[in-house]
Amino acid sequence: MNTFIPNKLKPGDEVRIIAPMQSMALISSETREIANKRLEDLGLKLSFGKHIEESDEFTSTSVESRIEDLHEAFADKNIKAILTVIGGFNSNQLLRYIDWNLIKNNPKIFCGYSDVTILNNSILSKTGLITYSGPHYSSFGQKLYFDYTLDYFKKCLFEDAPIEVVASSKWSDDAWYKNQEDRNLIDNERFFVINSGDNTEGTIVGGNLNTFNLLQGTEYMPPLESTILFIEDDSETNAKHFDRDLQSLIHQPAFKGVKGLVIGRFQNESNISNDLLTKIIKTKKELNNLPILANVDFGHTDPKITFPIGGTVEVDTTKDRPSIKILTH
Numbered sequence: 001m002n003t004f005i006p007n008k009l010k011p012g013d014e015v016r017i018i019a020p021m022q023s024m025a026l027i028s029s030e031t032r033e034i035a036n037k038r039l040e041d042l043g044l045k046l047s048f049g050k051h052i053e054e055s056d057e058f059t060s061t062s063v064e065s066r067i068e069d070l071h072e073a074f075a076d077k078n079i080k081a082i083l084t085v086i087g088g089f090n091s092n093q094l095l096r097y098i099d100w101n102l103i104k105n106n107p108k109i110f111c112g113y114s115d116v117t118i119l120n121n122s123i124l125s126k127t128g129l130i131t132y133s134g135p136h137y138s139s140f141g142q143k144l145y146f147d148y149t150l151d152y153f154k155k156c157l158f159e160d161a162p163i164e165v166v167a168s169s170k171w172s173d174d175a176w177y178k179n180q181e182d183r184n185l186i187d188n189e190r191f192f193v194i195n196s197g198d199n200t201e202g203t204i205v206g207g208n209l210n211t212f213n214l215l216q217g218t219e220y221m222p223p224l225e226s227t228i229l230f231i232e233d234d235s236e237t238n239a240k241h242f243d244r245d246l247q248s249l250i251h252q253p254a255f256k257g258v259k260g261l262v263i264g265r266f267q268n269e270s271n272i273s274n275d276l277l278t279k280i281i282k283t284k285k286e287l288n289n290l291p292i293l294a295n296v297d298f299g300h301t302d303p304k305i306t307f308p309i310g311g312t313v314e315v316d317t318t319k320d321r322p323s324i325k326i327l328t329h
Contacts, residue, residue, distance in 0.1 A: 001222070001223055003129070003130055003310045004129060004130065006108045006129065006130065007080065007109075010043075011043025011044070012045070013045065013080035013081065014044070014045040014047055015046055016047050016076070016079045017084075017085060018048075018052060018073050018083075019049065019051070019085040019086070020094060020116075020119060021060060021086065021089065021090060022058075022060050023053065024086075025053055025054075025055040026055075026059055026138075027137075028141075030141070031138060034141040034143050035137055035139075035140035038141075038146070039137075042154070049072065049073065051069050052085060058089075058090065059088075063093050063094060067098065070094070070098065071098075074103050079108060080109065081110070081157065082109065082110045083112065083135075084111070085136060087112070088115045089115055091119050092118045092214050095122055095218075098126075100127050103123060103127050104126075104129065107127075107129050110123065110129075110131040111133075112136050113136065113208070114208050115208070116133070116136075117207030117211040117212050118212075120132070120133055120207055121220070121221070122222075123309075124309050125215075125219075125221060128310070129310070132156060132157065132329075133207050133230070133298065133307050134152075135304065135306065138177070142177075142302065143176075143181075145172060145183060145303065146303070149302065149304050149306075152165075152304075152305040156305075156308065157306060162325055163329065165296070165297075165323075165324040167188055167190040167191055167297060169187075169188055170186060171185070171186050171297070171301050172302050172303075188295075190295065191293055191296060191323075192274050192293070193292075193319050193322050194277065194281050195289075195291055198291075199314055199315070200228065200314070200315050201314045201327070202228035202259040203227045203312055204309060204311050206229045206231045207232070207309065208231075208234065208299070209245050209249070210237065212231065212249070213248055222310075223254065223257070224257045224258050227259065228259055228261070229249075229260070231246075231264065233245070233270065234300040237266075239270075239272050239280065246284070247284065259290070260291040260292065260315050261287070261290060261291075261292040262296055263292070264297070264299030264300075265296065266301075267300050274294070274295070291315060291317035293317050311326060312327045
């Protein structure tokens, strides 16, 4: 697949906030104030899609409204990047209505995570544009302990140099948006090697696993040839769900082109320990010869890196010195 990288951000650039999943109506005024200031402190100008405050019984809005905001954000030459408000459940409703040529002809940064996995990978598949799994607009409203997330956002979206991913010293899985001052930090166990091996290089695809799997068998599924899968799951996932979701992906004929797995940190509610995750991996013979690294800072815990869907990465799963280096982004 021929891919291309959008222009990096610089101070003075305008960023459009849109809600292709759930509505801005979910976001508190405190979170908005903190997010606006943090993004403006980066020198960015903010504008907002006209329909993002609409909210229905699904805390979302119509396909027509969401498509209009998406198309307007890509069509506007003044907009240099697009951030999603928050995740959700229904971005796959949009796929039949997206003007892929509009996106291809107006490339720009597009960033979010969770349900945004659908759009990240579909955009890559249909246009070749590299997009980004990273913080939502709402994520920027986290008052405390946001430095690591902000640092990797800047490294990926403002700079060109390769990025050495270093594990965070602490992480959290608390409902920070309910009480910004009541935080519970957990010591990080660093990267966890499940299958060791030498340096492996490939194209990043993936994101939230159960969301990514919704693309199976569709025209929107990206090629898996020479890829390294970055996968994670949220608090609604337990070991049984993760096992069958991973097995479903392995059953795809193109899975034989996958060169490695990088697994994001699980939320506490998932109750997936390193031992249990290892047991899941070791039951799948297709994974025996793949380098596999887990407990990486992305997914539904904080902090999180920003990484390029469609970019290239080098992963070393040597037991005593595991490493991740994002080469193109």
